[in-house]
Amino acid sequence: MKKRTALITGITGQDGSYLAEFLLEKDYNVHGIIRRSSSFNTGRVDHIFNNLNLHYGDINDSLVIDKLIRKIKPNEVYNLAAQSHVKISFDIPSYTIHTNNSGVLNILESIKNNNLENYTRFYQAGSSEMFGDVLEVPQNENTPFNPVSPYACSKVFCHYLTKNYRNSYKIFASNGILFNHESPRRGETFVTRKITRAAARIKLGLQDELKLGNLNSKRDWGYAKEYVEVMWLMLQYKEPEDFVIGTGKTYSVRDFVKASFKHFNLNYENYVTIDSKYFRPSEVKILLSDSNKAKMLLNWEPKISLTELIDIMCESDYNLVLKENL
Secondary structure, three states: OOOOEEEEEOOOOHHHHHHHHHHHHOOOEEEEEEOOOOOOOOHHHHHHHHHOEEEEOOOOOHHHHHHHHHHHOOOEEEEOOOOOOHHHHHHOHHHHHHHHHHHHHHHHHHHHHOOOOOOOEEEEEOOHHHHOOOOOOOEOOOOOOOOOOHHHHHHHHHHHHHHHHHHHHOOEEEEEEEOOEEOOOOOOOOHHHHHHHHHHHHHOOOOOOEEEOOOOOEEOOEEHHHHHHHHHHHHHOOOOOOEEEOOOOOEEHHHHHHHHHHHOOOOHHHOEEEOHHHOOOOOOOEOOEOOHHHHHHHOOOOOOOHHHHHHHHHHHHHHHHHHHOO
């Protein structure tokens, strides 16, 4: 039986690396797009590097995207590449919007123009940030979007463009509206990883203080390694659909900080200070998922609790910090 082929944009990121592992275990031929850099940026996939087919390119380059899709004719395309940092999107809004929007457009156009609509299935990575200043709690597939950041606005465009190509050209194109999902592979500039890494460094006497912004924002946090499975399940479903994915539980940033420091038997109040430079121009106060559709249609629900996730991240960062300071 011929192996199925998948193309992952953003393969060197948190989600991309976990998805690549997952698809290799499913015996896929896995292709990924990486950007040329003067330094190596493949750390998250180095352990599976020899099993991947990596191509230099950029999702903004329509010629490269079209050439690659035409050449490999993937059964599945997962668009995970993006400028995904919400706070930074306020600093570089033009880059954020151009990158996130042109990427999905280039892929969908290539699928259409190469007549692959009955062959290639497409997954677009949405975000709970699209709900923004939420109009209802919890949020499901019918909740109106109300974005409050350039990043969220770009993702709303991507969501509707995906639906447009699905309806207009009959492309199997699904949106995954994933709520916050973390792991030891999360970038160190994201607040959850910033917290667990700082807690580990403080425990080892390498850091005295952790500066954060709004501790009262509430988020629905899950484990990234579990969430890539549901991306795949969406493309195995009989029809293209949009799905909200989350845990159905919400916790504040303060709760995350408290649990992370508790893992090391530390009181966060002795180390955490508030710095206004980390506040966003506009804040999302609460995100809480209703992912019953995914549970019913895809038979998927998360298994790892937030406490377990924090323990996984804290232990990983503790070992990493030890290794860095040998």
